[in-house]
Amino acid sequence: MMFTPENLERARAIVARYPRAKSAILPLAHLAQDQDGWLSPEAMREIAALTRVEPAEVLGTCSFYTMFKRDPVGRLVVSVCTNVTCLVTGGPEVLEHLARRYDDDDVYVEEVECLAACGGAPAMQVNYEFHEGLTPEMAEEIVEAYKRGELIPRGVSGGRVS
Numbered sequence: 653m654m655f656t657p658e659n660l661e662r663a664r665a666i667v668a669r670y671p672r673a674k675s676a677i678l679p680l681a682h683l684a685q686d687q688d689g690w691l692s693p694e695a696m697r698e699i700a701a702l703t704r705v706e707p708a709e710v711l712g713t714c715s716f717y718t719m720f721k722r723d724p725v726g727r728l729v730v731s732v733c734t735n736v737t738c739l740v741t742g743g744p745e746v747l748e749h750l751a752r753r754y755d756d757d758d759v760y761v762e763e764v765e766c767l768a769a770c771g772g773a774p775a776m777q778v779n780y781e782f783h784e785g786l787t788p789e790m791a792e793e794i795v796e797a798y799k800r801g802e803l804i805p806r807g808v809s810g811g812r813v814s
């Protein structure tokens with residue numbers, strides 16, 4: 653999907669902040685993902701045109717970062733760490749529970765490497781918001797709170813663009 657007229661205006665303002673237009677690739681990717689929930693091929697082509705690079709360069713940049721989703725994902729992206737500290741404190745059980753519980757279009761559960769929250773292991777993020785010290789039941793209750801609107805999800809890429 654292309655940028656909405658409002659986001660196209662924002663995108664042009666972001667590009668104008670940088671001496672080199674291509675420096676805006678990542679902020680524009682966040683903007684596009686926050687708009688659509690994922691980075692479509694059309695969005696990457698539009699980012700390429702705005703930053704005056706080839707579409708392959710946008711794809712190459714965005715494919716490096718796992719936070720950018722190149723296929724549609726749910727409204728909630730739940731990232732569960734199973735790296736060493738979380739591995740020994742229950743991360744795999746949290747992941748298995750959530751993956752089994754949420755097999756729908758609204759919640760996308762993924763396994764990720766260390767979230768740099770080892771002190772609060774096991775840890776997960778929901779739309780890049782941290783939640784720590786989890787049990788499988790607590791993790792499910794947190795996701796349910798987002799689904800009920802009691803916790804408010806930011807954009808899929810964490811609302812980094814302002």
Ligand code: FES
Nearest residue numbers: 733738766767769
């Ligand atoms: S190992 Fe899970 S947050 Fe570091």
